[in-house]
Amino acid sequence: MEILRNLFEMTAFGSLFQSPETVLMLLIGGFLLYLGIVKGYEPLLLVPIGFGVILANSLGGEMGVVPENDEIMHMSLLEIAKNHGIMNLLYYSLIKTGLLPPIIFMGVGALTDFGPMLRNLKLAFFGAAAQIGIFSVLLGAIAVGFTLKEAASLGIIGGADGPTAIYTTIKLAPHLLGPIAIAAYSYMALVPVIIPFVVRLTTSKKELKINMKEQDKLYPSKKPIKNMKVMKILFPLMMGGIVAVLVPSAVPLVGMLLFGNLVKEIGSSTERLHKAASGGILNTATIFLGLTVGGTMTASAFLNTQTIMIIVGGFIAFCFSVAGGIYAVKVHNIFAKKKINPLIGATGLSAVPMASRVANEVALKHDPSNHLLQYAMASNISGVIGSAVAAGVLISFLS
Amino acid sequence: MNEGFSTALMLLAVGMITVFTILALIVIVGNILISLVNKFIPETKIRAVVKAATLGAIDPRKMAAIVSAVDIVTEGKAKVTSITKAE
Structure with missing residues (x-):
């Protein structure tokens, strides 16, 4: 009997019976794995996050992230590892320091092609308009009782950029990291549903039939680029300079994005750096980011009304951002001769390149000859810069 | 609450103006850069x-x-x- 009792205590069964909310968290972890593996929703993120949730809620495993407190903030990393386990070591060294999101941005930069944006520079404005979701939901979140810092972290979900949302939350409201990361990545995975939904509510069939190539023929560009290779090297440098001067707090994100892009565009002489940034480093950072974000989702940190409000608020922020871009195009079309398809505005939020692909598919449904992927990518990429700048503004004012 | 609301309104204005200004500058300076590259280092x-x-x-x-x-x-x-x- 004694042996059986010892065996029972060794396992997690006893603890599980005492805390049914942990069972619920294990089910949530399993559901995230299901979404990633079976449904294919953002598997590169949802699989590590889902697994991190399961690890964090494996009682006795010491894999749950301990909320920030005075004691832990004065510990060395060695003491954190010894007293709270390796998940806390990873969290406090890689996430709490804000290291991983800029590293991921470097990888994103190494995979980004600024060519479409350069060919259609004017479309960058719609990447700015689509940031309205961030700031409008910030207002709404204050109204329902969030603090300013929490509201800003919630609003940034509307930027549709996972690393930016995580970076902002680490800086402003680290206790909300789990639900905000989950909301951000879930809605990014749902871009193929959300964009058509908002487009249906805000645009007419006539507007969706605006053919971008025909508009280009009617009103051709006055400035064809004669040396794209040189432009692709100079452009990120110029953009980095502007951001560094005006919003220095956005430099960790934008700067690393532009560095990653630069090593890509230089060509064969930095090919090894490009491969490292877009391959091994990006993948390693993604694994640790996912696992540690999942590690923050213990029952006590996740199961509360704030999480539900974050999920709802994140959805509203996303929809407002898409609608903001669309209405900016509509306003433009009132005054300009050269019309723009509102779908270009819908891609002004980040979520590169999925938002552009979705916009292209919607356009093709209305006009099979209307391939607008390249145009959508222009506003989509500027949306990445726009959301990073918005994050920089929030961090510099509120941190 | 009121103070938070007014700060949020200020952030809405400052944030949107900053994002528009930066992307506008990128568009303007980008166009100047294209002109210079076309003139001095065409492919x-x-x-x-x-x-x-x-x-x-x-x-x-x-x-x-x-x-x-x-x-x-x-x-x-x-x-x-x-x-x-x-x-």
């Missing part, structure tokens, strides 16, 4: 120079593919001067 077209003797010996489509490949791999620094079949 030089690399014309393949192939020895007359080899012209008849190779399919023009294959020759175009070889010239393009050399152009891409060497980033325009090399020219094809002759094509000989390896034994």
Whole structure:
């Protein structure tokens, strides 16, 4: 009997019976794995996050992230590892320091092609308009009782950029990291549903039939680029300079994005750096980011009304951002001769390149000859810069 | 609450103006950059120079593919001067 009792205590069964909310968290972890593996929703993120949730809620495993407190903030990393386990070591060294999101941005930069944006520079404005979701939901979140810092972290979900949302939350409201990361990545995975939904509510069939190539023929560009290779090297440098001067707090994100892009565009002489940034480093950072974000989702940190409000608020922020871009195009079309398809505005939020692909598919449904992927990518990429700048503004004012 | 609301309103205004200003600057300076690059460093077209003797010996489509490949791999620094079949 004694042996059986010892065996029972060794396992997690006893603890599980005492805390049914942990069972619920294990089910949530399993559901995230299901979404990633079976449904294919953002598997590169949802699989590590889902697994991190399961690890964090494996009682006795010491894999749950301990909320920030005075004691832990004065510990060395060695003491954190010894007293709270390796998940806390990873969290406090890689996430709490804000290291991983800029590293991921470097990888994103190494995979980004600024060519479409350069060919259609004017479309960058719609990447700015689509940031309205961030700031409008910030207002709404204050109204329902969030603090300013929490509201800003919630609003940034509307930027549709996972690393930016995580970076902002680490800086402003680290206790909300789990639900905000989950909301951000879930809605990014749902871009193929959300964009058509908002487009249906805000645009007419006539507007969706605006053919971008025909508009280009009617009103051709006055400035064809004669040396794209040189432009692709100079452009990120110029953009980095502007951001560094005006919003220095956005430099960790934008700067690393532009560095990653630069090593890509230089060509064969930095090919090894490009491969490292877009391959091994990006993948390693993604694994640790996912696992540690999942590690923050213990029952006590996740199961509360704030999480539900974050999920709802994140959805509203996303929809407002898409609608903001669309209405900016509509306003433009009132005054300009050269019309723009509102779908270009819908891609002004980040979520590169999925938002552009979705916009292209919607356009093709209305006009099979209307391939607008390249145009959508222009506003989509500027949306990445726009959301990073918005994050920089929030961090510099509120941190 | 009121103070938080007014700060949030201020952030809405400052945030949107900043994002628009930065992207507007990127558009303006980007256009200036395109003009300067077009004027001072336009791409030089690399014309393949192939020895007359080899012209008849190779399919023009294959020759175009070889010239393009050399152009891409060497980033325009090399020219094809002759094509000989390896034994």
